[in-house]
Amino acid sequence: MxxxxxxxxxxxxxxxxxxxxxxxxxxxxxxxxxxxxxxxxxxxxxxxxxxxxxxxxxxxxxxxxxxxxxxxxxxxxxxxxxxxxxxHGLPVEYEVEKELGLSGRKDIVEKYGVNEFCEKCRSIxxxxxxxxxxxxxxxxxxxxxxxxxKTMDPTFMESIWWVFGQLWDKGLIYEGHKSMHVCPRCVTPLSNFEVTLGYKEVSDLSVIWKFKVVGQENTYLLAWTTTPWSSVSTMGLSIGPEFDYVKVKVGDETIIFAKQRLEFILKGIEEYEIIEEFKGAKLVGTAYEHLVDFFNELPEVKENSKVYHVYAGDYVEVTEGTGIVTINGAYGDIDMQAAKKNGLPIVMDVDMDGHFNALAKTYQCLFVKEAESKLVEDLEKENKVWRKERYKHSYPHCWRCDSPLLSYATSSWFVKVEAIKDRMIANNNQIHWVPDHVGKGRFADWLNNARDWCISRNRFWGTPLPVWRSEDGEVLCV
Structure with a gap:
């Protein structure tokens, strides 16, 4: 046969x-x-x-x-x-930057030219x-x-505009100012999905700051951070109102922190005295002196009586750190929400390229990671550092250029994914997945945690958004 x-x-x-x-x-x-x-x-x-x-x-x-x-x-x-x-997109731009010896957005604009850069992208x-x-x-x-x-074909780009227009007409597109992860080298925000592509185990500098309590001699609130650079423009502190806190006498100083963190805070110290225990709620409203005085003359700081005080926060944890955290609405989603809730100003002392700007005075033009050591060294001399040490944790990096990302408040265009989340979850339940655990597990988890999708990038080689803004502020989708 x-x-x-x-x-x-x-x-x-x-x-x-x-x-x-x-x-x-x-x-x-x-x-x-x-x-x-x-x-x-x-x-x-x-x-x-x-x-x-x-x-x-x-x-x-x-x-x-x-x-x-x-x-x-x-x-x-x-x-x-x-x-x-x-x-289109960042991978192509990154290849061209390497080929031309350019380093980021500033070089493209000032040294090479946007039109020439886009033509070079097209050629490769x-x-x-x-x-x-x-x-x-x-x-x-x-x-x-x-x-x-090809996604650079006009017909393909027109199809993207059609989709954008459909979403626009349904009220699912908006421009928002949010704290997002940005790549300082590429100088652009990343989507939530892109952020998940680049997590790495790193060892960063962590610091326990000493914030001097107003009206109490040699008394300090201890706040822990793994991004010391962001503390420069901190506008407030948060505590957990239901947690137990302690005042501890160490030498000539009195320090305040969460009781559960006693061993962590006082490791290596044999002589100390707990002089008071109380709930965190007692600290709410406490005024303190900030680490630096850079922003005292800024109108939004000078005219705001709420700055440099302690506030209650339901997000504060006592499993690590000190039980006291900084509030800086410029560089973190939770911080931004806390700043808005408590009426605190948002001071942007860092540009999207990760360098301190003129507001940071002493540290102007320094990249934030480079400035950290100098900042901590300077504040150690002023007795504003309780302890510094390396902290190993998982941190997001740019999936394309491998630069550490920054949490950064910026304006972008978003799709209202959360508005249609329930429909997506319902539709997912109708799909026959093979294997079943992918759809009911991993993908379902992703849908349940889906957030509004950032679709704009502060770059050059891509499909432009079909949005026009007039001088008087009117916005049209064409």
Missing amino acids: FQPVNPKQNFPELEKQILGFWKENQTFQKSIDQRPVGSDYIFYDGPPFATGLPHYGHILAGTMKDVVPRYWTMKGKRVERRFGWDC VLRYTNEWESTVERMERWVDFKNDY
Whole structure:
């Protein structure tokens, strides 16, 4: 019934024979043409960047992407599979910056020119298309390269504008000022998903600051931070009102912190005296002296009687730190909410490129991570540091250039994902997932925690948002 098969096969040669047979007989195209129009199965395939060569991850994902269309083809569906190229975005810009020896947004604007930079991006985006086509063909994946699409094509960008317009008309687009993760090197915000791509274990400088209590001699509130640079423009402190706090006499000084952190705060100190225990609520309203006096003449600080006081916060924890945390609405989502709730000003003393600006005076032009050591050293001399040490924790980095990200308050355009979250969760429950735990577990968890999606970037090479703003502030989507 079957012809005998030689058990000594040359698999690379056999592979070439199969590929040759498919090509000669146009097998892939026939698998489409033989299925009737109207019996389509639509398969969306996220396009790769062609500025780099394919690697194992692409091959693995490509194999899975090939299995699904083949299955539905065998079920009688017409499955057209146009290959695409992701031509826009930060990965392309980053490659061009390296090639031109540029370092970030400022260099692009001042040294090279935006138009010239975009044209250079355009020239490299299809650099490795031949290598991609060869690799995809060798892995025996069926896709249509002849009718490929490119995200930089005007027709594709117009389709993005159409989607944006649909969301706009439904009231699902807004411009918001929020604390987001930004890359200081790329000088742009990142989406929540992009942030999750770059977490790393790092050892950062942590500091326990001493904030002197107004009207109490040699008495200090101890606040812990793993981002000492952000403490410069701190406008308030938070405590947990239900937690137990202590006043402890150490030498000539009295320090205040959460009772549960006693061992952590006083490690290495043998002689001390607990002189008072009380609930955190007693500290609310306590005035203190700030670490620096840089902002005392700023109108928003000088005219605000609420600055440099202690406030209650339901987010304060006593499992680490001191049970007292700083409030700086400029550099953290929780902090921004606390600042707004308590009427505290938001002072931006750092630009999006991660360098202190003129408001920071002594530290102007220094990158925040570089300034930390100098800041701590300066404040140690003024007796405002209880202790400093390295702290190992997981911290987000830019998925493309590997720079540490900053939490930063900035304006961006968002899609109201939270407004449609319930619908997405309901639809997800109707999907037959294989394996089941992916849809009911990982993906469901992601949906349950989905937040509004930042879709704008402060960069150059990409699809511009179809939003126009007049001089009098009117905003139109065209």
